[in-house]
Amino acid sequence: ILNVEQSPQSLHVQEGDSTNFTCSFPSSNFYALHWYRWETAKSPEALFVMTLNGDEKKKGRISATLNTKEGYSYLYIKGSQPEDSATYLCALAGSTLGRLYFGRGTQLTVWP
Amino acid sequence: KAGVTQTPRYLIKTRGQQVTLSCSPISGHRSVSWYQQTPGQGLQFLFEYFSETQRNKGNFPGRFSGRQFSNSRSEMNVSTLELGDSALYLCASSLTQQADTQYFGPGTRLTVL
Numbered sequence: 318i319l320n321v322e323q324s325p326q327s328l329h330v331q332e333g334d335s336t337n338f339t340c341s342f343p344s345s346n347f348y349a350l351h352w353y354r355w356e357t358a359k360s361p362e363a364l365f366v367m368t369l370n371g372d373e374k375k376k377g378r379i380s381a382t383l384n385t386k387e388g389y390s391y392l393y394i395k396g397s398q399p400e401d402s403a404t405y406l407c408a409l410a411g412s413t414l415g416r417l418y419f420g421r422g423t424q425l426t427v428w429p
Numbered sequence: 430k431a432g433v434t435q436t437p438r439y440l441i442k443t444r445g446q447q448v449t450l451s452c453s454p455i456s457g458h459r460s461v462s463w464y465q466q467t468p469g470q471g472l473q474f475l476f477e478y479f480s481e482t483q484r485n486k487g488n489f490p491g492r493f494s495g496r497q498f499s500n501s502r503s504e505m506n507v508s509t510l511e512l513g514d515s516a517l518y519l520c521a522s523s524l525t526q527q528a529d530t531q532y533f534g535p536g537t538r539l540t541v542l
Contacts, residue, residue, distance in 0.1 A: 321471075351530065360432070361519070361533040406472070414484050415462045415477025415523070417531060422471065 319347060319409045323420035331428050334397050338423040340390045340407030350390050351417060352381055353406040361406060364392075397427040431456065433522050433534035441540045447508040450537045454501050454522030461503040462531060463495060466517045475518075478503050479525070507539075515541045 322341045330336050340350070349368045355361040365374040370385040378395045394401055404424045408417035434453045442448050454461050463475040474487035478497035495505040501522070507514055517538050521531035 353533075358535075360535045363530045363532065366530050408472075415460050415479065416474045416485055416487070417462070417472075417521075418474075419464075419472040421469075 319343075319411050319418040321407055321409055321418050321420035323405075323407050323423050325423060326421070327424040327426070329426045329428065330397050332397060332399060334427075335393065335395045336397055336425065337391050337393045338405060338425075340392070340420055342388050342409055347409045347411045349410040350383055351408045351410065352390070352392055353408065354403045355406055355422070356403045364405075394425075397425075399427045399429050401425060402427050433520060433532050435518075435520055435534035435537050437537060438535065439538045439540075441542060442510050443542050444510055444512060446510050447506060448510060448539060449504055449506045450518055450520075450539075452503045452505075452520035452522075452534060454503070454520075455532055458522035458524060458532070459501050460523045460525060460529075461497060461501065462521045462523070463503070463505050464519045464521070465489075466519065466536075467513075467515070472519065475505065510541045512541050515539060 324339050349366050351366050352364040353361040365381045367383040372383045374381050381392045383390045404422040406422045408419045436451045460479045462477040464472040466472050476486040476495050477484050481497045492508045497503045517536045519533050519536045521533045523529040523531045
């Protein structure tokens with residue numbers, strides 16, 4: 318079992334603020350790290366898949382980094398907008414086929 | 430390309446009944462995984478099917494079962510429902526490899542009274 322921790326549990330920011338949150342894990346024994354965005358009443362939406370140490374991904378104002386040696390990944394949102402309000406989930410793909418190990422998520426609220 | 434669909438979206442059952450949930454994956458995806466989310470918990474893995482075979486199963490009682498058909502559509506069944514089975518059930522489809530993205534459906538909200 319891969320234990321995935323996310324922090325903070327929730328975050329409230331003003332529109333225009335930049336923010337970041339953390340996904341940490343105890344082992345480098347995994348195949349990939351996934352970030353998802355999950356808006357209320359919608360399907361979780363895939364943001365990034367990261368597979369290499371030092372990997373960095375970017376999609377518009379959102380970017381993510383991965384450090385497998387120290388066991389963490391950061392998700393950054395630059396200039397947060399109200400539409401960024403969602404729960405952001407981190408998940409590891411280990412050796413068990415088809416199984417992702419999810420953290421409990423960071424719930425982000427962006428106030429206009 | 431159509432996304433992952435799940436039916437029904439909402440379901441109310443009483444204790445002791447059984448329920449079947451359905452998931453249609455993205456066309457071409459052969460792997461379907463099922464997850465349960467209860468309040469305060471992260472997504473918990475139930476099982477995964479690939480080419481009609483269950484490859485892996487999470488730590489859930491035998492009341493939870495599933496199957497996959499030749500067109501990759503999958504069903505999960507919960508027998509003898511308990512109050513604690515009230516949850517959001519999500520399915521996700523992917524290609525084949527461990528690093529592949531899983532694409533999620535909107536979920537089925539099951540309420541057990």
